[in-house]
Amino acid sequence: MDEFSFIDSIMQKYYRQSSIIKGIGDDAAVVRPVNGFDMITASDTMVEDIHFRLATMTPYHIGYRVLAANISDLAAMGCDPAYYMVSIVIPKDWSKQQLQEIYAGMQDHAREHQMDLIGGDTVSGHQFVVTVTVYGYVPKGYARYRSQAREGDYVFATGYLGDSAYGLHLLLERGKSTDNPFIKRHQMPQPRVPFAQALQPLKRVCLNDISDGIASEANEIAQASGIDIEINFGDLPVRPEIKDHTLKDHKKWVLSGGEDFELLGTVSEDDWPRIQAAAEQTNTKVTKIGTVKPSTENPCVILCSDGRREKLSKSGYVHLQ
Amino acid sequence: MDEFSFIDSIMQKYYRQSSIIKGIGDDAAVVRPVNGFDMITASDTMVEDIHFRLATMTPYHIGYRVLAANISDLAAMGCDPAYYMVSIVIPKDWSKQQLQEIYAGMQDHAREHQMDLIGGDTVSGHQFVVTVTVYGYVPKGYARYRSQAREGDYVFATGYLGDSAYGLHLLLERGKSTDNPFIKRHQMPQPRVPFAQALQPLKRVCLNDISDGIASEANEIAQASGIDIEINFGDLPVRPEIKDHTLKDHKKWVLSGGEDFELLGTVSEDDWPRIQAAAEQTNTKVTKIGTVKPSTENPCVILCSDGRREKLSKSGYVHLQ
Known part of the structure; x- marks a missing residue:
């Protein structure tokens, strides 16, 4: 040809x-x-x-x-x-x-x-x-930037996190012909276009897509906006199949597993019901996973889990505050 | 890093x-x-x-x-x-x-x-x-398409043809450190932006850039516009250094030598003086090299040379009509 x-x-x-x-x-x-x-x-x-x-x-x-x-x-x-x-x-x-x-x-x-x-x-x-x-x-003027997070905002994520990374894990274990929803998520991810479009009337919403894992994307928002992001580990939307694995694997897939192509966002408390309405309208799961705090020194991401507060690095590594 | x-x-x-x-x-x-x-x-x-x-x-x-x-x-x-x-x-x-x-x-x-x-x-x-x-x-509406050539148009080319291919020939012979204008043309070609911009007021001009050799580009215009293009080989702008070589090399570099990034165009006879004015204004050499003819059967490019009329294929191959 x-x-x-x-x-x-x-x-x-x-x-x-x-x-x-x-x-x-x-x-x-x-x-x-x-x-x-x-x-x-x-x-x-x-x-x-x-x-x-x-x-x-x-x-x-x-x-x-x-x-x-x-x-x-x-x-x-x-x-x-x-x-x-x-x-x-x-x-x-x-x-x-x-x-x-x-x-x-x-x-x-x-x-x-x-x-x-x-x-x-x-x-x-x-x-x-x-x-x-x-x-x-x-x-005009309604592009959504990483720099648009503000103190007091709710932090939210669409869909489930870690599915694609877990799908890759299954693929490497079982081969590509396997019919499995996690493998499908890895091979044919669905970007959150309808949900993002439904948010267009909102005056301000901060959005970032989760291509390198939520740890990386949340840090990008924190740095661009000059704020801290506090995430409650227990609130992250994770499927039971992933929770069944060791906490180490679970954290790896959910925090730094890439290519979920979900959206991570922040919005004012007042506009949170409008996020929920857009989610319902477009049949999109949306979960509140944390809040935006004023930055103390360098903007960072704090992971709250079992009463511990740990700093979450871009790569998904955590260390005690 | x-x-x-x-x-x-x-x-x-x-x-x-x-x-x-x-x-x-x-x-x-x-x-x-x-x-x-x-x-x-x-x-x-x-x-x-x-x-x-x-x-x-x-x-x-x-x-x-x-x-x-x-x-x-x-x-x-x-x-x-x-x-x-x-x-x-x-x-x-x-x-x-x-x-x-x-x-x-x-x-x-x-x-x-x-x-x-x-x-x-x-x-x-x-x-x-x-x-x-x-x-x-x-x-708005002033993009220049290959399909805009019309019967009776003058066919023109900017600059000199074959310089880049001849430059590559010299490079392979002498190495890249050589200071030579043909080598410079090959390594740092200058697209004809100012000239194309100066043509913006014209209602119609057909343009194609010469990236794969004039034989290929002229055929693209002929096919897209449904016309024949007649080119006078003797009128093609070619530097004496290239003419000094065998006719076979000369033709190869000029007709199918790529990456001169000159413009090949057609314009009505009436607007030809405006092409010349734009050329002068932007210090661009422009040469009339042929005319647009009605297409007999399949749109094609005819190369006229020493009284012979040959069909010029996309690849630069010529055969008698």
């Missing part, structure tokens, strides 16, 4: 987004941003043997998940996904079918969020690499 | 583009598109040992050139460059200094076009890969 018939095979027959003036087929794509909206854009790269192995992910899952990681960044900004661009470096020993399956995984996930493929590049190389750039829109 | 101090080292102290609301530092970048403009975006990937070798390019040149390839796509759409995003896969044996030199090459080139770095990703891998995504703006 030459370059041109390949491009033909991945080109959409029509575009869902009416703001696309020209998608694939020229030197660049052309879009007409809607007045009154800011544009959000992010880029994420996945490399074989670094971010995934073919032993645990099919090409379809790779495509599905690399788009998930990008869409999750858009959700964390509170925005509506719109387009994506894909650059792939493909090793010579990959088949045409494997390459097409990656695109199928991306296209299926894109369809769920009304996104369109507007361009990219496919080149050969020694190691598989995929870079996706995504684009979305948010009402 | 950890991820965070690295990000710190590449973060700009200020942004030149006032439309940037949030650059590097959150889950995604936020920009506020100016009303009355369309946004242009493109992505281009370069892989070590496929697109370049460290034997012929320094890390600085790699950075400079990957941005050039992307900016050239923006120029071919007639637009003003604005931002860029960089994803790099870096092998473990590359030094911190080499990585920083790549960014220095990009930053120096970005400064020439008032562009800002707004995000990206840096991950490790076995083979060096860099993907750049660029963003720019063009007055």
Whole structure:
């Protein structure tokens, strides 16, 4: 298959987004941003043997998940996904079918969020690499930053934490053909787009997506906002299957297990009912897991557990205050 | 150097583009598109040992050139460059200094076009890969497409053709430390941004950038516009140093030598003086090299040389009509 018939095979027959003036087929794509909206854009790269192995992910899952990681960044900004661009470096020993399956995984996930493929590049190389750039829109001035947490805010998380890391653990133990909800969470994560969209009317909400574990993301919010975040370990939303394991594994998966692609957020006590309403409206589990405190010295994250207060580092390491 | 101090080292102290609301530092970048403009975006990937070798390019040149390839796509759409995003896969044996030199090459080139770095990703891998995504703006409805060539148009090219391919030939012969204008053209190509910008008031002009050789780009225009393009081989702008070589080498470099990043365009006879005025205003060499003809059967490119009319294929291969 030459370059041109390949491009033909991945080109959409029509575009869902009416703001696309020209998608694939020229030197660049052309879009007409809607007045009154800011544009959000992010880029994420996945490399074989670094971010995934073919032993645990099919090409379809790779495509599905690399788009998930990008869409999750858009959700964390509170925005509506719109387009994506894909650059792939493909090793010579990959088949045409494997390459097409990656695109199928991306296209299926894109369809769920009304996104369109507007361009990219496919080149050969020694190691598989995929870079996706995504684009979305948010009402002017309503992008959600990590710096927007304020003293007194409630801290909340969507869904369950640690599922993806536990799924990977099961995958390595049992192999990728296993039908299991944790494995599915790992291979086909669902970014929290509808929930983030339902929050758009709120004047202020701080959001960060959980791609590197809640320990890392909570620290990012604390540092960007100049506040302390207090998390009650017992309040973290964790499934019983994970709690059945040793506390060490449980903590590892929940605090620093990456790629849950849930949202971590903070909001004023007054607006907390609106978070709950958005959660109900979009069928999203949301749990209050802590509060925002004024920062004493350096902004940090405190994990409260069994009456102990420990400092939670970015990497998930805890030490007594 | 950890991820965070690295990000710190590449973060700009200020942004030149006032439309940037949030650059590097959150889950995604936020920009506020100016009303009355369309946004242009493109992505281009370069892989070590496929697109370049460290034997012929320094890390600085790699950075400079990957941005050039992307900016050239923006120029071919007639637009003003604005931002860029960089994803790099870096092998473990590359030094911190080499990585920083790549960014220095990009930053120096970005400064020439008032562009800002707004995000990206840096991950490790076995083979060096860099993907750049660029963003720019063009007055609403004024993007320049390959499909805009019309019967009777003049066909023109900027600068000189074949310089970059000849530069690579010299590099392979002499090594990368040689001080030579052709080698410089290969390592630090200059996309035709000012000229493309000066054409913005024109109602219609067809543009394509010469990244894969004029044979390929002219065929793209012919196919997209449904017309034939007639090129006079003797009119092609070629430097005497190239003409001194065998006709076979000369043709190879000029017709299918890639990465000159000049512009190939077509415009009505009436507007040709305005092309010449834009060229003069921006100190750009522009040469009329042919005309657009109605298509007989399948749109194609005809090369006229010494009274012969030959069909010029995408790859630069010619055969008698």
